[in-house]
Amino acid sequence: MRGPKRETAISDRLLECQEDMEAATTIVIETAMRVGWTEAEVCLALQELADNRLIATQCNAAMDAAIKRAMGRGRSNG
Numbered sequence: 223m224r225g226p227k228r229e230t231a232i233s234d235r236l237l238e239c240q241e242d243m244e245a246a247t248t249i250v251i252e253t254a255m256r257v258g259w260t261e262a263e264v265c266l267a268l269q270e271l272a273d274n275r276l277i278a279t280q281c282n283a284a285m286d287a288a289i290k291r292a293m294g295r296g297r298s299n300g
Contacts, residue, residue: 223242226235247268254264 223246225242226238230238250268251261251264254267255261259267
């Protein structure tokens with residue numbers, strides 16, 4: 223993988239990221255299919271994994287922000 227070429231619009235970065243990840247993703251898909259998973263199963267599993275990762279990242283960020291706010295309130299009261 224090469225990483226982002228330059229700072230560009232978010233839509234361009236997303237397309238660039240997809241292009242950069244395509245070869246690695248193809249290897250994952252083909253490897254899973256060789257051991258018996260269908261292409262549809264693999265693609266759906268990858269989609270679920272990506273969704274779960276994004277949800278976890280968002281939840282962690284929200285929790286970090288809540289902890290930071292709570293710790294800030296504790297300092298001002300103590």
